Amino acid sequence: MVVARHRPTKAIIDIAAITENIQNERKRLANDTALFAVVKANGYGHGAVETAQAAAAGGAAGFCVATIDEGIELREAGITAPILLLGVVAVTDIALLATYDFSFPVASQEWLSDAEHYLSDMSLPRPLRAHIKVDTGMGRIGFLDAQAVAQAASWLDQHPAFEWEGIFTHFSTADQADTVYWQQQHLFFQEVLTALPHLPTYIHTGNSATALWHEQAVGNMIRYGIAMYGLNPSGHALEAPIPLKPALSLVSTLIQVKLLEKGAGIGYGETYITPQQEWIGTVPIGYADGWLRKMQGFSVLVEGVYCEIVGRVCMDQLMIRLPQAFPVGTTVTLIGENNGERITMQDVADQLGTIHYEVACTLSARVPREYKS
Ligand SMILES: Cc1ncc(COP(=O)(O)O)c(C=O)c1O
Numbered sequence: 001m002v003v004a005r006h007r008p009t010k011a012i013i014d015i016a017a018i019t020e021n022i023q024n025e026r027k028r029l030a031n032d033t034a035l036f037a038v039v040k041a042n043g044y045g046h047g048a049v050e051t052a053q054a055a056a057a058g059g060a061a062g063f064c065v066a067t068i069d070e071g072i073e074l075r076e077a078g079i080t081a082p083i084l085l086l087g088v089v090a091v092t093d094i095a096l097l098a099t100y101d102f103s104f105p106v107a108s109q110e111w112l113s114d115a116e117h118y119l120s121d122m123s124l125p126r127p128l129r130a131h132i133k134v135d136t137g138m139g140r141i142g143f144l145d146a147q148a149v150a151q152a153a154s155w156l157d158q159h160p161a162f163e164w165e166g167i168f169t170h171f172s173t174a175d176q177a178d179t180v181y182w183q184q185q186h187l188f189f190q191e192v193l194t195a196l197p198h199l200p201t202y203i204h205t206g207n208s209a210t211a212l213w214h215e216q217a218v219g220n221m222i223r224y225g226i227a228m229y230g231l232n233p234s235g236h237a238l239e240a241p242i243p244l245k246p247a248l249s250l251v252s253t254l255i256q257v258k259l260l261e262k263g264a265g266i267g268y269g270e271t272y273i274t275p276q277q278e279w280i281g282t283v284p285i286g287y288a289d290g291w292l293r294k295m296q297g298f299s300v301l302v303e304g305v306y307c308e309i310v311g312r313v314c315m316d317q318l319m320i321r322l323p324q325a326f327p328v329g330t331t332v333t334l335i336g337e338n339n340g341e342r343i344t345m346q347d348v349a350d351q352l353g354t355i356h357y358e359v360a361c362t363l364s365a366r367v368p369r370e371y372k373s
Contacts, residue, residue, distance in 0.1 A: 001365040009252040009285045011363055013046050015054045015373040017245040021228045022058025024242045025211060035059060036084060038225030040066035045360040046229055046248055047369045049077040055228055064223045068093055071102050088141055091118045103129035103165055107141040109148060112155055119161055130156055131166035134192050136185035138172040146195040153196050166202035175209035175234040186217050209233040212240055231345060231356045249336025253329050256282040266319050267311025279322040283332050286316040290362040298351045300332050304339025
């Protein structure tokens, strides 16, 4: 998708906020606990390379991404710090793990056997850095029992093509007030560790929520994602113990302003009809930018005034009801602060009935990201 640079709609990313969010978490961690910044999915929509650099400035020792290609993007940008992939890699891509020096999850014995078979006549420049993934109750990827984990650990110890670098899990309810299921998962992970012949370099359980609300259980590395972008992982449920500064604003401008008579239909399907004479403004952002049709009825900010989105959101544009005539070119804030008023990504998520993670990731590649420090 082409980036629409010749259009006033843009996401503004506050690089300093990301650095500060990382620094605030770094201060809470033990000195020997590494912070890996999670910059998958284009840095949760904020831009992978730029946010990785901002996180490094705040004390991130490494990065997590979901896919090989996301890792390659960081390497090609000159990032030499450790990179851990979070998703299972096809064994046929194993050579890339060595070429780019990626750490990666081992989630089953079957994968190890396949890898051994595939590697049989291949020589690699360095041992492959394996992190055993334990499924403590997410039901996603990973080993399900302690014995199988211990076997995989021994297998890795016996295979010089591999370095057993880490063991980890991902808790599914660390962001909730009710900790019963979290305790079960935590306990199971401890049992798994106890059954091991020895421990690898990295033991890690912590996403942002675990790091913020269960810091005693993170091991010696955290995988810090959403909180580095200044967003509370729990939504409304729990208060974060440190300030989280939102890094992303979404802005545009009015591209047309018109006075419509009572009874005018607005947008596809005529779902809004002006009940009286009204000023209507058009804003160049739509569902192709990730501003979805469900945003109809929500508000944006113009000169500090909340203005309702009226009529259906189109692919590239939307219409808002203005309290008065504002000049074309006036700033429209969709996320962020405008004249003392603020719309948060959480507000947008609430409107959509989803989580802010999804809002951030849904902002499409067409929206330019502009970085300010
Ligand atoms: C395995 C794993 N670790 C860490 C994270 C980061 O989570 P968060 O953004 O909640 O900090 C994710 C995110 O989805 C993940 O899948």
